[in-house]
Amino acid sequence: MDNRTKILQCALELFAVRGYDGVGIQEIVDSSGITKPTLYHYFGNKEGLLTALFDEYFNRFTLKLRDAAVYDRDLPDSLDKIFSVYTDFAKTNSSFYSILLALVFAPPQSRAYQVAVRYAAEPFVILESLFIQAAQDHGNMKNRHRLYAASLIGMMNNFIALHLNGAVELNGKLKKRALHQFMYGIFS
């Protein structure tokens, strides 16, 4: 593993458990076994390190989400795929998702939030677009796409947060129940 990857890996784990502001550069380079100038060579500054983490993980996620969120006139099927993309990603990248969750709810003027929000906006746009298309087939959904996208993301994040705390298992049964409940709010 090269030094760049080592740094990213250690930063990921440290940020996940103690937060971006709570971890100093010195601690990252110590646990990586490298030194400061090496880190600054690759990432420029602390914010660049966080940005690199998001580039590494979030872009992969967005690609999968875009695939799942194409509308083929079967909204329940699309939602099912989307839910799976979220939970699969959160399960296989739990440390990164912990960071993501913390930053999405972080104070708006913190540096870390401003990095995260640039990325977190994309899934919202993707889901919003899905609901706009679906509204052509479901008249009562009109003009609620923003609320639907936000509610769906919020619900999934909530279950993922519970999962990360060990409170629930993200299995097919939970997915079915959650989506069933969500769709009731849409179609009724």
Added chain:
Amino acid sequence: MDNRTKILQCALELFAVRGYDGVGIQEIVDSSGITKPTLYHYFGNKEGLLTALFDEYFNRFTLKLRDAAVYDRDLPDSLDKIFSVYTDFAKTNSSFYSILLALVFAPPQSRAYQVAVRYAAEPFVILESLFIQAAQDHGNMKNRHRLYAASLIGMMNNFIALHLNGAVELNGKLKKRALHQFMYGIFS
């Protein structure tokens, strides 16, 4: 306004916009117009300042929530009251609720999280107890009280977060829609 209150007020505003870790003691005392020893006289250390904020705001909230969450064999009515308690509190104490939201999703090993989680557990217990009682009248709810409590809190926090970002208005119509959807998941 005495110095103690001045400090609490300034700390509240600063923590809300830049986070607990992102705000230094020096900045708090500067904007309060007092000096460090005064702050440390009242609060002991930085963590004590955060604890004092939670004592000031969260305990008031918990009292109201306990009132709303008594079960009188009308679950929809209880949920309606609970929703109002949450949204009313969030609206009149938006800075504090921003801090609360950030800390609930903060990394588990951060100091701030460990303070917040001691308080945040109480509403969960209160709501859990409500669902346990309600299960006596609704057989299909058995053994799901933890999931119900977590889902309800998650949903309300999600709407409150949207409200704090200016995305939605927390009015009666939203409450009705949200609870309607939530109860569908319970009673079906």
Added chain:
DNA sequence: CACAATCTATACCGATCGGTATAGTGTCGC
């Protein structure tokens, strides 16, 4: 071989971090 480019380590920077020792204040009951 020489040269440039990439990468890494030693040592250091000023600023800020949370926290405190000391020395006062003012206001009480006595």
Added chain:
DNA sequence: GCGACACTATACCGATCGGTATAGATTGTG
């Protein structure tokens, strides 16, 4: 007038913060 107490200011502490100047090592290329 008195000590006791709650409160506040000046000045300072070691540690850590994010970041860098300088130089040495390594590597691919001519």
